[in-house]
Amino acid sequence: MAATNGFGTQKVPRLSSLDASRADLYGGPNVVMPPKHLMANSDAHDMAIEMDMAKHHLEEEVSSEEESPLEKDSPFIRPATTTADEFALAFDIDGVLIRGGQPIPEAVEAMKYINGENPYGIKVPYIFVTNGGGKTEAERCADLSRQLELEVSPGQFICGHTPMREMAEKYNTVLVVGGEGEKCRIVAEGYGFKDVITPGDIIKTRHDTTPFRKLTDEEYRNSRERNFDDVNIEAIFVFADSRDWAGDQQIILDLVMSKQGRIGTRSETFDEGPPVYFSHNDIVWSTSHEHSRIGMGALRASLEALYKAVTGKELTTIAFGKPQLGTFAFATRLLQQWRKDTHGIDRPPQTVYFVGDTPESDIRGTNEFNESHLSDANWFSILVKTGVYQEGTIPRFPPKKTCNHILDAVKFAVQREFDRREDSSATPAETLGGYYMYKQYAPCGHLMQ
Numbered sequence: 469m470a471a472t473n474g475f476g477t478q479k480v481p482r483l484s485s486l487d488a489s490r491a492d493l494y495g496g497p498n499v500v501m502p503p504k505h506l507m508a509n510s511d512a513h514d515m516a517i518e519m520d521m522a523k524h525h526l527e528e529e530v531s532s533e534e535e536s537p538l539e540k541d542s543p544f545i546r547p548a549t550t551t552a553d554e555f556a557l558a559f560d561i562d563g564v565l566i567r568g569g570q571p572i573p574e575a576v577e578a579m580k581y582i583n584g585e586n587p588y589g590i591k592v593p594y595i596f597v598t599n600g601g602g603k604t605e606a607e608r609c610a611d612l613s614r615q616l617e618l619e620v621s622p623g624q625f626i627c628g629h630t631p632m633r634e635m636a637e638k639y640n641t642v643l644v645v646g647g648e649g650e651k652c653r654i655v656a657e658g659y660g661f662k663d664v665i666t667p668g669d670i671i672k673t674r675h676d677t678t679p680f681r682k683l684t685d686e687e688y689r690n691s692r693e694r695n696f697d698d699v700n701i702e703a704i705f706v707f708a709d710s711r712d713w714a715g716d717q718q719i720i721l722d723l724v725m726s727k728q729g730r731i732g733t734r735s736e737t738f739d740e741g742p743p744v745y746f747s748h749n750d751i752v753w754s755t756s757h758e759h760s761r762i763g764m765g766a767l768r769a770s771l772e773a774l775y776k777a778v779t780g781k782e783l784t785t786i787a788f789g790k791p792q793l794g795t796f797a798f799a800t801r802l803l804q805q806w807r808k809d810t811h812g813i814d815r816p817p818q819t820v821y822f823v824g825d826t827p828e829s830d831i832r833g834t835n836e837f838n839e840s841h842l843s844d845a846n847w848f849s850i851l852v853k854t855g856v857y858q859e860g861t862i863p864r865f866p867p868k869k870t871c872n873h874i875l876d877a878v879k880f881a882v883q884r885e886f887d888r889r890e891d892s893s894a895t896p897a898e899t900l901g902g903y904y905m906y907k908q909y910a911p912c913g914h915l916m917q
């Protein structure tokens with residue numbers, strides 16, 4: 469068992485196991501709820517195997533980057549020997565760590581900071597929670613590992629469509645929308661969906677489905693022509709941003725107005741079609757462009773407006789991702805498993821700092837989750853100015869703290885934890901012990917006091 473040394477840290481060797489359990493995703497009193505059966509726990513076995521495979525994949529991808537970053541370009545002499553166990557970090561990615569495919573300038577240093585290159589020589593466990601998607605979790609982690617110059621494991625990563633894997637048992641034939649080429653079909657099949665149809669399959673089979681949309685040669689080759697006469701599409705999943713709004717919306721609209729998802733049919737009441745799930749609901753997101761770009765939430769709004777214009781009725785769709793409380797509950801369990809498997813910490817943190825750039829998803833979700841009965845830990849929201857947030861505006865969902873960038877955010881979190889322990893000097897000897905230990909061993913004399 470790991471020994472506690474105070475200041476919420478443990479002397480723990482980093483373990484190799486990356487097994488991560490899966491648990492129920494949902495349950496929060498939120499605006500959209502998944503079907504009830506999804507609230508049951510699911511089998512951890514498949515996920516554990518996948519995590520392990522992803523780990524091997526990742527080791528190949530990043531092996532050249534695995535030498536300790538502490539040995540290079542570090543202003544500190546002593547590598548981290550302790551892990552903070554009373555607090556943890558969770559990061560959004562786009563607009564916080566990455567923008568337009570490139571790391572935000574302070575991101576690499578921030579990652580080094582929380583991996584031990586700080587005045588305290590501590591490591592802080594962390595996870596990533598992004599609404600983005602369109603690739604497998606392992607692929608996205610390999611990208612992130614290269615961009616941030618450190619290893620990122622699927623065991624510490626949730627993207628927008630990760631919760632959709634839970635639906636593979638419920639639906640047999642599904643339409644998967646969005647993303648580059650065939651990638652989302654591959655992701656969906658990897659999640660266990662048995663019969664995955666894409667808009668390309670429908671256009672290839674019936675080319676006048678979308679009058680102005682022609683498949684490219686590559687799309688035509690990859691798409692699967694089939695007889696849809698006896699096929700019922702049971703659910704529609706928008707995994708990633710649509711590359712063809714007009715065509716995709718036409719096909720989704722046809723299906724939600726159909727009889728039980730049978731292509732070519734039309735319901736008289738327009739309410740017999742399959743449900744539509746979106747992997748998140750962000751209206752805008754941060755890219756290399758100076759202004760935010762519209763995203764999946766905009767497609768959702770557009771689709772619902774179109775349905776109303778055509779049928780006169782309201783369309784109810786379902787969105788995952790932040791700010792849904794289920795996503796934060798999932799993040800809690802992932803963090804718990806990650807801390808246990810890699811740091812030997814088998815209890816929840818007191819505080820989780822969530823760093824994001826979008827008030828409507830990151831900050832709102834963190835604040836609401838903190839106030840919900842679902843959270844044992846305190847979830848503390850930090851807004852950074854490197855993404856969609858506009859300087860000078862007042863966010864509709866105010867954060868507990870605003871920082872210029874990710875490096876300021878992680879320094880703030882560590883400093884706040886240090887100050888809290890310093891302020892509680894009448895508390896258990898363990899805390900004081902930790903405090904003195906840090907006074908004694910802090911490298912370079914960089915005590916933050």
Ligand SMILES: [Mg+2]
Nearest residue numbers: 560562563825
């Ligand atoms: Mg973001």
